[in-house]
Amino acid sequence: MAGNSTGKEFIATSFGESHGAKIGVVIDGCPAGLPFSETDVQADLDRRIPLQKLELFSGRIEKDVAQILSGVFEGFTTGAPICIAVDNKEARSQDYADIRDLPRPAHSDYTARVKYGGFGDPRGGGRFSGRVTVATIMGGSVAKKLLSKFDVDVLAYTRSIGKIKMAKQPSQEGIRSQTYRSAARCPDLACAEKMEDSILEAKKEGESLGGIVECLITNLPAGVGEPLFDALDADLAKALFSVPAVKGVEFGGGFALAEMRGSEANDPFQMQKGKVSTETNFSGGILGGISSGMPIVIRAAIKPTPSISKEQRTVDLAKMENAKIKVSGRHDPCVVPKAVPAIEAAIALTLADHMIRAGFIPKVLGRKK
Amino acid sequence: MAGNSTGKEFIATSFGESHGAKIGVVIDGCPAGLPFSETDVQADLDRRIPLQKLELFSGRIEKDVAQILSGVFEGFTTGAPICIAVDNKEARSQDYADIRDLPRPAHSDYTARVKYGGFGDPRGGGRFSGRVTVATIMGGSVAKKLLSKFDVDVLAYTRSIGKIKMAKQPSQEGIRSQTYRSAARCPDLACAEKMEDSILEAKKEGESLGGIVECLITNLPAGVGEPLFDALDADLAKALFSVPAVKGVEFGGGFALAEMRGSEANDPFQMQKGKVSTETNFSGGILGGISSGMPIVIRAAIKPTPSISKEQRTVDLAKMENAKIKVSGRHDPCVVPKAVPAIEAAIALTLADHMIRAGFIPKVLGRKK
Amino acid sequence: MAGNSTGKEFIATSFGESHGAKIGVVIDGCPAGLPFSETDVQADLDRRIPLQKLELFSGRIEKDVAQILSGVFEGFTTGAPICIAVDNKEARSQDYADIRDLPRPAHSDYTARVKYGGFGDPRGGGRFSGRVTVATIMGGSVAKKLLSKFDVDVLAYTRSIGKIKMAKQPSQEGIRSQTYRSAARCPDLACAEKMEDSILEAKKEGESLGGIVECLITNLPAGVGEPLFDALDADLAKALFSVPAVKGVEFGGGFALAEMRGSEANDPFQMQKGKVSTETNFSGGILGGISSGMPIVIRAAIKPTPSISKEQRTVDLAKMENAKIKVSGRHDPCVVPKAVPAIEAAIALTLADHMIRAGFIPKVLGRKK
Amino acid sequence: MAGNSTGKEFIATSFGESHGAKIGVVIDGCPAGLPFSETDVQADLDRRIPLQKLELFSGRIEKDVAQILSGVFEGFTTGAPICIAVDNKEARSQDYADIRDLPRPAHSDYTARVKYGGFGDPRGGGRFSGRVTVATIMGGSVAKKLLSKFDVDVLAYTRSIGKIKMAKQPSQEGIRSQTYRSAARCPDLACAEKMEDSILEAKKEGESLGGIVECLITNLPAGVGEPLFDALDADLAKALFSVPAVKGVEFGGGFALAEMRGSEANDPFQMQKGKVSTETNFSGGILGGISSGMPIVIRAAIKPTPSISKEQRTVDLAKMENAKIKVSGRHDPCVVPKAVPAIEAAIALTLADHMIRAGFIPKVLGRKK
Numbered sequence A, B, C, D: 001m002a003g004n005s006t007g008k009e010f011i012a013t014s015f016g017e018s019h020g021a022k023i024g025v026v027i028d029g030c031p032a033g034l035p036f037s038e039t040d041v042q043a044d045l046d047r048r049i050p051l052q053k054l055e056l057f058s059g060r061i062e063k064d065v066a067q068i069l070s071g072v073f074e075g076f077t078t079g080a081p082i083c084i085a086v087d088n089k090e091a092r093s094q095d096y097a098d099i100r101d102l103p104r105p106a107h108s109d110y111t112a113r114v115k116y117g118g119f120g121d122p123r124g125g126g127r128f129s130g131r132v133t134v135a136t137i138m139g140g141s142v143a144k145k146l147l148s149k150f151d152v153d154v155l156a157y158t159r160s161i162g163k164i165k166m167a168k169q170p171s172q173e174g175i176r177s178q179t180y181r182s183a184a185r186c187p188d189l190a191c192a193e194k195m196e197d198s199i200l201e202a203k204k205e206g207e208s209l210g211g212i213v214e215c216l217i218t219n220l221p222a223g224v225g226e227p228l229f230d231a232l233d234a235d236l237a238k239a240l241f242s243v244p245a246v247k248g249v250e251f252g253g254g255f256a257l258a259e260m261r262g263s264e265a266n267d268p269f270q271m272q273k274g275k276v277s278t279e280t281n282f283s284g285g286i287l288g289g290i291s292s293g294m295p296i297v298i299r300a301a302i303k304p305t306p307s308i309s310k311e312q313r314t315v316d317l318a319k320m321e322n323a324k325i326k327v328s329g330r331h332d333p334c335v336v337p338k339a340v341p342a343i344e345a346a347i348a349l350t351l352a353d354h355m356i357r358a359g360f361i362p363k364v365l366g367r368k369k
Helices: A038-046 A111-117 A123-128 A130-149 A172-182 A191-205 A232-241 A253-258 A336-357 B036-046 B093-099 B111-117 B125-130 B130-148 B172-181 B187-206 B232-240 B254-259 B335-357 C038-046 C109-116 C122-129 C129-147 C170-182 C189-204 C230-240 C254-259 C336-357 D038-046 D110-117 D123-130 D128-149 D172-180 D189-204 D231-243 D254-259 D336-357
Strands: A012-014 A022-028 A068-069 A082-087 A154-161 A212-216 A246-251 A269-272 A275-278 A296-304 A311-317 A321-326 B011-015 B021-026 B067-070 B082-087 B153-159 B209-218 B246-252 B269-272 B275-276 B296-301 B311-316 B322-324 C011-015 C020-027 C067-070 C084-088 C153-159 C211-218 C246-251 C270-272 C273-280 C296-302 C311-316 C321-326 D011-015 D022-027 D067-070 D081-089 D153-161 D213-218 D246-251 D267-270 D277-278 D296-302 D311-316 D321-326
Touching: A012 A130, A012 C020, A022 A130, A022 B125, A022 C011, A022 C067, A038 A068, A038 A130, A068 C020, A082 A130, A111 A123, A123 A130, A130 A154, A130 A336, A130 B232, A154 A172, A154 A191, A154 A336, A172 A212, A212 A336, A212 B254, A212 D128, A232 A246, A232 A296, A232 A336, A232 B232, A246 A253, A253 B082, A253 B209, A253 B246, A253 B296, A269 B322, A296 A336, A321 B269, B011 B130, B011 D022, B021 B130, B021 C038, B021 C129, B021 D011, B021 D067, B036 B067, B036 B130, B067 D022, B082 B130, B111 B125, B125 B130, B130 B153, B130 B335, B153 B187, B153 B335, B172 B209, B209 B335, B232 B246, B232 B335, B246 B254, B296 B335, C011 C129, C020 C129, C020 D081, C020 D153, C038 C067, C038 C129, C084 C129, C084 C321, C109 C122, C122 C129, C129 C153, C129 C336, C153 C170, C153 C189, C153 C336, C170 C211, C211 C336, C211 D254, C230 C246, C230 C336, C246 C254, C246 D254, C254 D213, C254 D246, C254 D296, C270 D321, C296 C336, C296 D254, C321 D267, D011 D128, D022 D128, D038 D067, D038 D128, D110 D123, D123 D128, D128 D153, D128 D336, D153 D172, D153 D189, D153 D336, D231 D246, D231 D296, D231 D336, D246 D254, D296 D336
Parallel strands: A269 B311, A311 B269, C270 D311, C311 D267
Antiparallel strands: A012 A022, A022 A082, A068 A082, A154 A212, A212 A296, A246 A296, A246 B246, A269 A275, A311 A321, B011 B021, B021 B082, B067 B082, B153 B209, B209 B296, B246 B296, B269 B275, B311 B322, C011 C020, C020 C084, C067 C084, C153 C211, C211 C296, C246 C296, C246 D246, C270 C273, C311 C321, D011 D022, D022 D081, D067 D081, D153 D213, D213 D296, D246 D296, D267 D277, D311 D321
16 A cells, blocks of 8 residues: 655655645655755646646646745755645535546546545545646656756657657757647647647547657666666656556667567667767667666657546446446546656656666765855 | 565565576565475476477576475475575586677677676676576566465466567467467467567578567456555566566557547446456556456567677777677577566566555465464 | 655655754555544644643743645545644744854764755754654554554553653553653653652753653554564664664563573463463563564663753864854753653554554455445 | 565565575675675674584584575676575474474464464474574675775674673774684673673573673764664664564663763764764764764673573463473573674674665775776
8 A cells, every 4th residue: 555655765755636735745865965946846847737728628727836845945955855745726526526436437436446445535536636746746856956967857748649640759959948838748849739739629529639758868877777676667667657647668669679670679889989879779778777878768658538528338336237427527638748747757756766876876965065 | 786676565586697506586475374386486487498499599498497495384385585596507608708898789788887897797698697587487486376376367478579460369268278389489379380480580590589478467356556656557567677678568558549539448347247347458457557357468578689690880898999799609589488487477476566565465374274 | 865764564754844844744555444633643742742841841832733634535544645744833943053063962963964964954953853753743643543443552651760760660551541641751640740850950950861761562463573674673673763862772671681591581371361471571572573462561761862051062063173062942851751752653653564564454444335 | 574684775685494495695785896705704604603612502503604696706796686595404303393382482483373374484493593693694794894895893792691791891902802712702701701601500500591792883984874764773773673582772871871961971072183073972873863983882682592491381372271391402591692793794784784875885896807
């Protein structure tokens, strides 16, 4: 029953439900001396909901205001646990009351009920709401600030929505400057517009869409990644599957590698300006579970939002008989754009932990004057 | 540097290198009272190397004999840690000595050297050898015996090798009876033969192939899976990425879900003989990180073996200049068949841990008479 | 740097400093279905400061009001992480500003400065303040409620203050009814009065006192305690040393056993009403790291409060030379009474974790109607 | 059920029973590049049994020969898990067969039977035998070698046996040169002789003795120790309670501090040769759970050996009635001398872990030429 923490040296513990008092995160193991403030975390929080095209999303547009409750003093982390939280304000709980016994298809309603004996908070999806990624994002904000001190850059973006796909992997600079200019969180703005149109179309039809989120990690030094079970790709994959709706994860060539031959897939090593690199990057920056110094490329498959307004077949768990359900309430026709910052945060948390574990980040960042 | 253990309540710790004295595993947290003997683990070990067509594999055909060193008394587990090990006998170390400074493309040679300062055991791949999966398999043997007491069945098999693919997911019975009749570990024996031919062809050309391993888990009760970061799919994916050469993992519909619409992807619930199930299984048996009671379907993408006999470009790390390498030594043109039991074992270890964590397996299996 | 969590299945994570925004705790792994509310935790918080004789304590008398921020719904735990927090209100930070470079003898000022590079929050002792036990107490409140469902009783009390000692171990009933009637938290009220007098006398002299806190655990079933390193006594001792000022821990006969002979120290087993017990209890209810079913008796030695108003020798860390310090500010002449509920809480947290680990507490407490 | 590992970054996993095939330890997280060989571990193993006066001990004098099974290559640790094991040879199992239903007073027979359902290996105490400390000692050997690279010295010795006590704490040099010259493991050789006489006397009377083991840690830098629950003293105490027969642990002034006043107990800081130290050391080298740079002084109380040849009262667990027992078999009249190296090892394991955690030991010790 205890799985709400991630990391071994940089540990994030998430708490909160969709309609509870607060959603928050506690970071334990952040080195002392990192400049950090509410401005940092607010910037990340503000990217969660695309304000450009609110029609793409559910009715719940919550302006979350992050509060640092501990662990920061005079603008620097102290080495003590950092708790950051937001209040839940926009809670319209009545929307969900009438379907308590009718598990929504492809939702966690049924499995959560089995696991928690029916005691789970049902309001707004409770602990299983996508809103819980707010905690991940706030924790990721600390991680990203820490990584940025060591020049490591984590950039997630939408690679595809439904059948609309970006043709090729964008440049780091393109991702950085363009991603958040589009509501779809796709750095190719023309492609983004098509994605947004397809979401609106799906919404009109009472349907939903999935997609693929890609993440590019640059400047991670070679040598990050622990042995065997705590391989860097293993822990990154684990982190991604904690983001709601992720059903697949791949690195570099990923599933396409299964059809390639060794001579095609093996990235040849080369010397470039006195540094070792590889000519291609089918391995996605990780070899033997350890970073190679090449950019890490990860893709996560996001399933279409389970909540759709079309009528669906389900069961009535009180009467134990077949039933129908029309999911009303607020729901996004496509969660991919909201998943982008959550995935970025989950990856950043994992990288901060692994950078510390591999000895690339010291336990204290200098001495205070 | 400590990542050689997996699990939180059923914990497997792996040790050993390709050419060291022993390869072994310690299982901590196995309930007392489980019937278990060397016969059980030997049966799993014997499935590692396909004896039907040895020409498909490297020259190193080692008959591993498992020894239980602790934790079992008079045919039952005692509750104390179970150590199982095999001796390394077939070690021809000279094969690798001349290429110590030439990292093999797509291998961990380079990253391991960076991480371990050059102190790693280079013989036969050392700790990064595929042979290390012997420890996983022995640990998995305990896990599978434990799971079998609770009727949970874990069956991995080859779904594709290179471009040769099984048309559809086989039945549980078919997998159980046919998989190990083929050297390719594919339950569709006609397809298996084509796979084997393609491996031999690749071998002849100095090439290598990858493929996809699929795993079907049946009878897992609904309600297994911990919250958020320790979601069942998160931990299963993590376990799979600890198996060498895995570059992608997906559940149920997986990456295909990214292109589907909600009404197609949502598995409708239904009552069947008084039990809740779903009509389809695009979610692959896991909802919200918790098992639904439906079969779990996982796929892992395996990259082509990095070791190929064709000449490749690399760097000389002593001279820091570009170089060429022709990997001699023994290597398999396709590791997919050997990956099948390793993946099955990694999954079994994770499931045993999660079954205990979720309370489905008690701490002691009865009282001794 | 990450040590702010305790437990493996029932995990408490503490956050907050003396003068930060909030002090709180997150409990992960509490079974769903436990009746719990703010009333429960408030009752424990209210026992922290003895209101009977405020002159025994520092000027800071804070009425802490506990807020449950997550994990409880309609009066029951949900299985999600439970966050409970209080606001810090009575923060008079200027008291400490002028002694930042003068580490107080026997305080953590010096060691914390070395460890955290001077970035630690210095206000009111920051993360090292005794006030941080508020988090432990709130977490312990959940643990005690859970233990009470299984009839396990944890009762701490003052056994001695300075040289004033209770003659013998009190009865469970005596402890329960009397302990909190005295400001000294000693169930022998006559003895308590002498203790309180000695504290006042020490205070008058600018001195401080230590003492011994004893804890009696009853009704813990036999069989609780994990193997070897996670022995029940090992984890209880660890928990006690996390309470500020604890310098020694012993079980049952404790240090006195070192001078006894086997025939005196060995507790003979006996049958009583069909149950196994022991005639004496020198082992303090734990054998081989596992509970025996007898009451567990633990004692913790508390050192005298380091803050005294007498002038003391120290060093000036800015000038790196010898110096003198007179600690002003608010401080208790004896922290033993405040340590009593903190120790009780630390023990309860450990027991809840071990009860779950040993399988005595299920993962879900029933089904909701 | 999983508690056979200790440490978070330098992790020791113990396996093996008194009469099983092997007893061993796996160290995960030891930095690569540490010179280490079987000679190192053998030296520590050889100190386990005092050969000077074998009459002080049980009949089982086993010459244990340590074998390194993994993790060391060409005289250096590789960064991979280090498995070290010994064979069990001197196993006379029949000694214990007839008392399976008669739990020996003060032994773990009863509690282990309750916990493991009777499946525990009963031969020679099985997993609960003092012989299991062989694994701790072998793991401690790696830890001590690592600590010695950083000049940290861990020296345990007998402080008292029964009522025979060393008058005062010996010098580091005295401990190092004299301790293992006496069978009692007491550096004051005159006192050691009295201790040995008292053990022989107790043996003659069918009795047993306990005592106190003290450990002096020198050169540990200031700043070692994690926050709150993972305080250095908390983890050291936990480690000590995992050594069989330990019933109390104290640091520095320990229990005596409970009776002291602040002005006596507070160690004044002073500058000495440009370094901060304290005039006295009542805090035993730890303040706020963090090392102060002063020597760490720990004492562990050891109870008298439970096995005595005098007849004792117990119960018959098959018949559930009162019974008598005379423990025959081999047993030591005093385990204190054997506990000395075990305690030293347990402490070294904890310190190695904490030195790594605090950043004082890097992840790799240099680069191989």
